[in-house]
Amino acid sequence: MKRILYFITITMVVSACGTSRNAATRASQYAPIYEEKPITLLVMPPINNSANVEAKDLLYTSISRPLIEAGYYVISPMLSMDILKAESAYDSEIFFDQNLEPFNRYFGADAVVFSVIDSWTKKGFGIETKIRYVIKSAYTNEIMFDRSCDLYLDLSINSGSGGILGAVVDLAASAITTAATDHIVAARKANYFILSDMPRGKYSPEYMQDQDVKAMQKEMSAVVK
Amino acid sequence: MKKIILVTISAFLIMSCGTTTSLYYWGGNKKGTTAYENSAYKNYDKQTPESLCQLICIYEDMVKNPGGTRKMPPPGICAEYGYILLIPETAHIFSEYATSAQKKMLEGTDFTQKGKELLEMEIRLYPESIKFVKPLMEKLCDR
Numbered sequence: 001m002k003r004i005l006y007f008i009t010i011t012m013v014v015s016a017c018g019t020s021r022n023a024a025t026r027a028s029q030y031a032p033i034y035e036e037k038p039i040t041l042l043v044m045p046p047i048n049n050s051a052n053v054e055a056k057d058l059l060y061t062s063i064s065r066p067l068i069e070a071g072y073y074v075i076s077p078m079l080s081m082d083i084l085k086a087e088s089a090y091d092s093e094i095f096f097d098q099n100l101e102p103f104n105r106y107f108g109a110d111a112v113v114f115s116v117i118d119s120w121t122k123k124g125f126g127i128e129t130k131i132r133y134v135i136k137s138a139y140t141n142e143i144m145f146d147r148s149c150d151l152y153l154d155l156s157i158n159s160g161s162g163g164i165l166g167a168v169v170d171l172a173a174s175a176i177t178t179a180a181t182d183h184i185v186a187a188r189k190a191n192y193f194i195l196s197d198m199p200r201g202k203y204s205p206e207y208m209q210d211q212d213v214k215a216m217q218k219e220m221s222a223v224v225k
Numbered sequence: 226m227k228k229i230i231l232v233t234i235s236a237f238l239i240m241s242c243g244t245t246t247s248l249y250y251w252g253g254n255k256k257g258t259t260a261y262e263n264s265a266y267k268n269y270d271k272q273t274p275e276s277l278c279q280l281i282c283i284y285e286d287m288v289k290n291p292g293g294t295r296k297m298p299p300p301g302i303c304a305e306y307g308y309i310l311l312i313p314e315t316a317h318i319f320s321e322y323a324t325s326a327q328k329k330m331l332e333g334t335d336f337t338q339k340g341k342e343l344l345e346m347e348i349r350l351y352p353e354s355i356k357f358v359k360p361l362m363e364k365l366c367d368r
Contacts, residue, residue, distance in 0.1 A: 040353045061266045068299050076301035108356030
């Protein structure tokens with residue numbers, strides 16, 4: 001009995017703290033980040049190819065936090081936006097394939113964060129988004145991070161009450177939730193989901209210690225609650 | 226038996242160490258989002274005097290009560306807060322529209338002085354911000 005308990009305990013510890021050793025590690029997927037070690041990131045306004053006109057602002061105001069929590073210095077989008085607008089640089093499409101060195105000169109950015117919203121729609125009792133995130137070096141223009149994700153934010157409610165009446169109650173509650181839930185939540189979840197794969201930055205205790213962590217696939221789909 | 230319990234407790238403690246902890250305090254969490262994100266988006270989307278007053282108080286809370294593992298305001302927050310305080314209309318809007326509780330938070334504050342101090346604080350805490358914040362400070366303080 002004692003042996004079994006010890007075995008279970010050790011297994012729990014190993015599974016909780018161990019990092020996956022896989023060919024697709026952060027080191028192999030995001031090598032330029034580990035080489036250049038960017039500190040300061042500039043977030044460009046999202047490129048919105050979706051029919052939802054608000055999606056651009058929703059995403060723009062919520063991209064910085066997951067990057068900051070990953071250990072980077074992110075130039076405040078609120079402040080950079082005014083400058084970008086004044087310099088007629090608010091349309092990211094123009095800069096995606098251009099020389100990004102001016103962003104280093106004016107903002108001190110080491111890398112520039114682009115995002116492309118391809119889809120942002122309500123579907124069933126949730127919100128469906130398709131977003132691509134690309135981070136490029138402000139020194140070499142090289143792509144350092146490129147991930148896209150079909151993310152479905154499931155807003156349905158399951159009260160746990162059984163029977164037909166329970167199902168009707170759940171259906172009604174889900175409809176109310178979907179109508180009332182702000183799309184901000186979807187933007188935040190999408191940002192957090194994808195950007196959680198970023199190698200950790202200078203201010204993270206995991207800085208330059210996460211090379212062996214398993215990386216996400218380049219294109220993926222997920223459902224989040 | 227005592228040994229087993231001790232090992233099990235230790236295992237749980239180690240496991241809890243592996244959970245994600247925030248590097249910074251963002252004004253508190255509600256339904257998976259933070260007070261800062263909610264308030265910043267509201268103020269960005271449709272700015273009203275009330276949304277501005279609320280955002281100012283969230284900044285004040287984040288700067289005064291830094292938390293998370295780094296125990297300092299997140300990057301950019303001091304710069305944003307300083308920038309807002311240095312906008313000439315801000316002091317007037319705050320004195321007109323802030324609630325009594327909000328006014329109490331910033332009682333006796335010289336908005337211009339505090340704005341400058343916050344921009345300096347951003348550079349002190351995050352030296353890499355100097356390239357961006359210094360020109361901003363010169364522009365705002367020369368008004």
